[in-house]
Amino acid sequence: MRKALPAVLLALVACxxxxxxxxxxxxxxxxxxxxxxxxxxxxxxxxxxGAYHGFRDAGVDAEIRIDEWDTPFYNxxxxxxxxxxxxxxxxxxxxxxxxxxxxxxxxxxxxxxxxAGGGIALLVAEAVPENVRLNNVVLVQSAVSPTYDLTxxxxxxxxxxxxxxxxxxxxxxxxxxKTFGTVDRDHAxxxxxxxxxxxxxxxxxxxxxxxxxxxxxxxxxWAGHFSNHHGILGYAWNRRYVAPWLVSxxxxxx
Numbered sequence: 001m002r003k004a005l006p007a008v009l010l011a012l013v014a015c016x017x018x019x020x021x022x023x024x025x026x027x028x029x030x031x032x033x034x035x036x037x038x039x040x041x042x043x044x045x046x047x048x049x050g051a052y053h054g055f056r057d058a059g060v061d062a063e064i065r066i067d068e069w070d071t072p073f074y075n076x077x078x079x080x081x082x083x084x085x086x087x088x089x090x091x092x093x094x095x096x097x098x099x100x101x102x103x104x105x106x107x108x109x110x111x112x113x114x115x116a117g118g119g120i121a122l123l124v125a126e127a128v129p130e131n132v133r134l135n136n137v138v139l140v141q142s143a144v145s146p147t148y149d150l151t152x153x154x155x156x157x158x159x160x161x162x163x164x165x166x167x168x169x170x171x172x173x174x175x176x177x178k179t180f181g182t183v184d185r186d187h188a189x190x191x192x193x194x195x196x197x198x199x200x201x202x203x204x205x206x207x208x209x210x211x212x213x214x215x216x217x218x219x220x221x222w223a224g225h226f227s228n229h230h231g232i233l234g235y236a237w238n239r240r241y242v243a244p245w246l247v248s249x250x251x252x253x254x
Contacts, residue, residue, distance in 0.1 A: 020049040025063035033062030033108040033135075034100050035246055036093065036124070040115030040143070044068045048114065051238035058243030062108070067093055069120050083185050090123035097124070101132045108135040110159075110246050114232055115172070118142020118192065119183025125153040135159040136245050140232045141169055141192035145182045147200035148191065154207040162245050166216035168227035169193045214241075 022045065035055070039047040045066040052064060069089050097109060111134065113121030118139040125137050136159040154161055166173075173193035181187050191201075195213045202208045216227050223240045225231030232238075 020046045020052075022052060022064050022066055029061055029063045030100075031104060031107060033110065034097070034104075035060060035062050035064045036097070036109075036111045036121070037064065037066045038069060038111070038113040038117030038120045038124075039066065040117050043114070043117070047233065050233055050235040051112075051114075051242065054235045054237075054239030055243045055246060058239045058247060060243055060246045062110075062246070067117075067120070069093075069117070083183075086120060086183065087123050087127070090120060091127045093120075093124045094127035094129075097128055098132055110134070110136045110138070112138045112140065112242065112246070113142055114140045115192065115229065116143040116183050119144045122148070122150070122153055123183075125156055128156055130156060132156075133158050136162060138162045138164065138242060138245050139192065140164050140242060141166055141173060141190075141229060143173060143177050143182050143190050143192060144184050145186035145188050146191045146194055146197045147186075148182075148184050148196070149203070150196065150201045150211065151204060151207065154202065154210045157210055160210055160212045160245070163191060163196055163211065163213045164216075164232075164241065165192050165195050165213065166227050166229075166231075167193060168216060169229050172229035 037048050037051065045068060048066055052066070055064065069086070100109065111121040111124060113119065119142060121137055121139065122144060125134060128134060134156050137153060137157065139162065141164060150161060169192060173190040177190045178187050182190055195215065196202070196211065198208060198211070202211055216225065220231070220237060220241065223237040224234040225237040
């Protein structure tokens with residue numbers, strides 16, 4: 001049994017990497033918009049399966065792409081702070097967004113980044129040309145520093161930059177990013193734990209109204225998020241607290 005355990009674990013990882021893939025978009029979905037989802041380190045499409053279905057059931061009818069930006073799990077922490085590699089990847093995603101905008105000039109484009117994927121979402125937003133407008137960027141307990149300069153991202157938004165954070169995410173986004181670092185190569189508790197430092201992250205006061213910060217609330221327990229890091233993966237929580245930012249500007253979370 002012990003000899004078989006590594007093979008079982010490898011099978012589970014392989015299944016996780018391949019058992020869920022978003023279906024090909026319909027023409028109607030593409031015309032309605034594009035939602036790019038970025039998982040955390042060691043994750044893949046499987047990592048965001050619950051969130052994907054939560055979005056769909058909440059009424060997100062745009063094309064949804066899950067960007068598997070990370071390297072294999074054994075190199076996860078090395079990739080976390082490989083800023084040059086991550087920025088180069090973000091530039092390639094930005095090119096895909098430019099091509100989507102060429103085909104669908106009126107469709108809305110939203111980015112959603114989970115954990116370290118929040119840092120990738122910011123790098124992508126920065127790499128998109130200023131004339132290619134984004135709607136909302138949603139950071140879900142992101143592994144970026146509280147002082148990360150958000151100016152470029154905010155300048156590319158017609159909507160909001162939403163930071164969903166949990167002060168109780170002390171292990172992954174507290175001890176973890178102090179020890180291993182954030183996507184932007186800082187060793188600090190993340191903005192996904194403590195929120196962004198407004199003065200440092202948004203030095204231009206005129207842009208501050210575009211940043212919305214929402215902390216974890218005890219009522220979120222009823223949606224399956226118990227304040228820790230893994231709560232961000234749940235179907236019900238994503239349907240209730242993340243998806244409304246992707247449906248329409250008239251629909252906002254409480």
